[in-house]
Amino acid sequence: MHAYRTHTSGALRASDAGSTVRLSGWVHSKRDHGGLLFIDLRDHYGMTQCVFAAGSPALAAVERLRPESVITVTGQVVLREGATVNPKLPTGEIEVRAADVTVQSAADVLPLQVAGDEKYPDDLRLTYRFIDLRRDKVHRNMLLRAGVIASIRRRMIESGFTEFQTPILTASSPEGARDFLVPARNHPGKFYALPQAPQQFKQLAMVAGFDRYFQIAPCFRDEASRADRSPGEFYQLDFEMSFVTQEDVFNTIEPVIAGVFEEFSAGRAVTKPPFPRIPYDEAMLLYGSDKPDLRNPLRIVDVTAHFAGSGFGLFAKIAANGGVVRAIPAPGTAGNPRSFFDKLNDWARDQGAGGLGYIVFEGDGAKGPIAKNLEPARAEAIRQACGLKPGDSVFFAAGKKDEAPKFSGAVRTKLGTDLGLIVPGEFRFCWITDFPMYELNEETRQIDFSHNPFSMPQGGLEALNGQDPLTIKAFQYDIVCNGIELSSGAIRNHRPDIMVRAFEIAGYSAADVEARFGGMLNAFRYGAPPHGGSAPGIDRIVMMLADEPNIREVILFPLNQQGEDLMMGAPAEIPPARWKELHLKPDLPPKPRD
Numbered sequence: 211m212h213a214y215r216t217h218t219s220g221a222l223r224a225s226d227a228g229s230t231v232r233l234s235g236w237v238h239s240k241r242d243h244g245g246l247l248f249i250d251l252r253d254h255y256g257m258t259q260c261v262f263a264a265g266s267p268a269l270a271a272v273e274r275l276r277p278e279s280v281i282t283v284t285g286q287v288v289l290r291e292g293a294t295v296n297p298k299l300p301t302g303e304i305e306v307r308a309a310d311v312t313v314q315s316a317a318d319v320l321p322l323q324v325a326g327d328e329k330y331p332d333d334l335r336l337t338y339r340f341i342d343l344r345r346d347k348v349h350r351n352m353l354l355r356a357g358v359i360a361s362i363r364r365r366m367i368e369s370g371f372t373e374f375q376t377p378i379l380t381a382s383s384p385e386g387a388r389d390f391l392v393p394a395r396n397h398p399g400k401f402y403a404l405p406q407a408p409q410q411f412k413q414l415a416m417v418a419g420f421d422r423y424f425q426i427a428p429c430f431r432d433e434a435s436r437a438d439r440s441p442g443e444f445y446q447l448d449f450e451m452s453f454v455t456q457e458d459v460f461n462t463i464e465p466v467i468a469g470v471f472e473e474f475s476a477g478r479a480v481t482k483p484p485f486p487r488i489p490y491d492e493a494m495l496l497y498g499s500d501k502p503d504l505r506n507p508l509r510i511v512d513v514t515a516h517f518a519g520s521g522f523g524l525f526a527k528i529a530a531n532g533g534v535v536r537a538i539p540a541p542g543t544a545g546n547p548r549s550f551f552d553k554l555n556d557w558a559r560d561q562g563a564g565g566l567g568y569i570v571f572e573g574d575g576a577k578g579p580i581a582k583n584l585e586p587a588r589a590e591a592i593r594q595a596c597g598l599k600p601g602d603s604v605f606f607a608a609g610k611k612d613e614a615p616k617f618s619g620a621v622r623t624k625l626g627t628d629l630g631l632i633v634p635g636e637f638r639f640c641w642i643t644d645f646p647m648y649e650l651n652e653e654t655r656q657i658d659f660s661h662n663p664f665s666m667p668q669g670g671l672e673a674l675n676g677q678d679p680l681t682i683k684a685f686q687y688d689i690v691c692n693g694i695e696l697s698s699g700a701i702r703n704h705r706p707d708i709m710v711r712a713f714e715i716a717g718y719s720a721a722d723v724e725a726r727f728g729g730m731l732n733a734f735r736y737g738a739p740p741h742g743g744s745a746p747g748i749d750r751i752v753m754m755l756a757d758e759p760n761i762r763e764v765i766l767f768p769l770n771q772q773g774e775d776l777m778m779g780a781p782a783e784i785p786p787a788r789w790k791e792l793h794l795k796p797d798l799p800p801k802p803r804d
Contacts, residue, residue, distance in 0.1 A: 214282055220256020224303040226287045231306060233258055234282040234314065236344065237275055239325045247273060251283060251306075252344075259296070259305040260285065268311040278317040278324055278341070284310040332762070337776040339767055351764050354474065355752045359426055361473055362447055362748075365466045371424040371449060376411035378404060378428070381729075388432035390442075398793035404430035407745060409664060410730045412450040413702055416741040417733045424449040426748060432773075437760050438694060438750055441773040446697075450743035456685050456701055459742050460484065460641060467689070467696075467746060471637050474755045481639040485689070489644040498536065498607075498619020500645075503693030504638035506626035510618050511596045513537045513606070522583045525567075528608045535608040536618035539596045540625050543603040544570045551578075554605070557624065563617055567606045571598055580606065623693070637691055637754065644668070645686040648679045648715065659716050661686045665700035666742075667712060674711045689746060696751060699744025706734045 214234040222231065235253035242248075245264040249272065250257050260283050262269040272281060285308040296302030321337075322330045324344045335342040342348055363373070382389045382403040389403040405411075407429050415423045427448040435441040451459060464483035471480045486504070493500050496509050514535045517525035525535050543550065551568060558566035569589060570577045576589035596604050605625070607618035626632050647667045649660035657679050665684040667673050673682050685701035703709045709731060713723045723731060752764040762768040769775055789796060 211284075218255035219251050219253040219258045220300060222258055222287055222301050222304050222306070224289060227289045227304060229287045230285070231287055232282060232284045233260070233306065235280070236324075237272070237277050237279045237281060237317075239277060240272075240275075242273075248305075249281075249283075251281070254349075256301060257299055258301045259290075260308050261305050262308045262311075266308070268308040271311045271313060275313065276317045276319065278320055278344070279313065280315040280317075282312040282314055283308050333770060333776060336762075336768065336770055339777050343766070348763065351752070351756045351758065352766055354756055355748075355764055355766075358470060358474060358752050358755065359748060361470050362466065363426065365469055366424045366447070366449065369422075369462060369466060371422040372420060374415060374420070374423055374425055376405070376408040376415075376425060376427065380405050380411075390430045390432050393792040393794060395792055406431050407446070408448050409662075410727070412448060412743065413664065413704075413730060413741065414733055416450055416452045416702075417704075417736075417738045419452075421452045422449075423743075427745070435769070435771040435773065438753065440749060440761050440765055440768055441771070442769050445748040446745040447748060448743075448745045450741055452739040452741045454701075454740070454742055456643070456687065456742065459699065459701070459744060460487075460687075463689075463744060463746075464639075467639070467751075470751070471691075471755065475637060477635075479636040481637065486640040487643050488640050490642055490646065490683075491644070493642050494615045494619075495536075498538075498615050498617070498622055499693070500642050500688065501690050501693055501695045502619075502640065502642075503623065503626070503632065504640055505633040505636055505692060506622060507631055507633075508539055508622050508626050510615075510622055511537045511539075513592050513595060516588050516592050516595070517584075517608075520588055521585055522580055525580075525606070525608050533608060533610050534614045535606055536614055537592060537596050538605045538607065538618055538621045538625060539598055540568075540603040540605060540629065541598070542601055543629070544572055544601045546603075551603075554624070554628075558617075558621070561617065561620060563607070563609075566621065567608075568603055569606075570603045571600055573600045578603075639689065639691050642688045642690055643686075644683045645688075646680065647682040647684040647686075647712070650680060657716055662698065662700045663713065663716070664702050664709075666703045667708070671705075671708050671711060674708065674715060679715050685742070687744070689744065691754060694750055694754065697744045697746035699742065701740070701742035704734055704738040704740055706731055709734070 211232055214232070216232045219233055219235045233251055235251045238250040238252040238257060240247065240249050247262040247269055249260045249262065251260050262272060275281070283306060285306045287304050288307055290303055290305055320341065322334060322341060324341065343352065367373070379392060379402040387406055389406065392402040392404065394400045394402055408425060408427050412423055425448045427446055428443055429446055430443050433441065449463070451462065461484070464485055468480055468483050488502070490500055493502055495512060498510050512534060514529050517535050518529040520526045529535060555566045567580045568578050569581045569592065571593055575586065576584070576593070581589055592604065598604060605621055607614050607621055609617065646660045647665065648657045651658045661684060665686045668683040668685060669677065687699055688695050689697040703712060710720050710723050714720070749761050749764060753761050756764055758764055767775070767777065774780065
């Protein structure tokens, strides 16, 4: 017989009755039933009930053990009787009558319990993550993650992609976040950067002729934590394809993403390919966001023209000064108490807005603060434009062109949530396309890249030379699900002349481009295929499938919100000898006084 186990704790069934078996695992729970001690023995695969009889040597060995001690039990499999059968467990028809037990490891008093659903502070959970991971829900999340990654890898290979690993130590690149830097001991004063993404390397793989690359890629960004973004590091399905159009990319990756979600959705509906394609400008108009939640049926309407020159002076002035007025319908709310509207107004002020104006449509016409000063014909035109009927209301977001649409999107989300309009149990996908190539930096008033600097501008070199940069669209796209951006991607700029000109518009000289991207630029001079790709986030995909609100719940050993590993004590100070070895001197801020 094996030293530790003949079966796992999830394997035994009624057909095993009469067999002598050996199991090893953790003491999940203990129950003393007056002469009999019951232990639920747990391992990675499941749980088996073990019975220790009064007076037996086995009982004496375990009766003082704490939960989470590790033991090996040898005994006979017997059938449970009648009401003692546990239909909630796959092993619930049997139990093991212990004849012998070996204590492999006795546990100290636990800082947090594994059995049960008690909630614990995040810092405590992360400090003792190895215990937290034993808890059923967290354990299942990690198995889900492993299953999702295995499914993605299989589907990508079946789609003709080849898996490669790109460098972790590389050069700094302007990906939109801070790099993590690694001092180069043999090159004083120089640093490696951990890759924010394998962007340049995957493009170079296309130049090298590999045609279809993918990788479950680790990425590193020195940025703040939030619910859907882990600080420090994350993983993405990084892929690239040669000789493809934007539609080719969509048609290739949609079956992979939809297939994975269908496989692990537990019956929840998933958008069937092809996913809707929504241009950026349309998304900002209809949803007030480039990450729209399509489960929310509300659609925003531009009503600027209906307020231009109207009797409602505030919105008329905004329209006259080049601003916009957006209407957000609120079906069935006309009969709501005044407190409903007042609470929304208070919420809007908390968001930094001046308030949230509205019109209520009842059987005898338009009412509310705005309707009092708005011509009836204009109010009726707004009602028709928004597709409203008596009993409905409409809220308004007004202001600058770059501010009002975003606030209208926040109002849409707030109303959809508060009114219970967001359809549960669905994964609604879409592509957001035709992003602006450039944007105006509000602080510097200079033109910046708005998305990925390596994207191909629509219209190519002719557009860069002849159009207002702020009107140029790029072959850039995001894949969005339920209001969460899963991926950014693009058809890449593979021509040196177009790349130099694109960066020149954003304030980089040809020498700057050569210095910062010389490796890729030089490669493009020796024959580069048209290529494109994307990089859906693994952590976010698993977070959604696990129905978890925080991304830390689907990462094996996550950092806390301050980017610290409380379990391993990172980041940590280094001894003076290491500073000297790295040719560095600390210049630390003074420690705060107590």
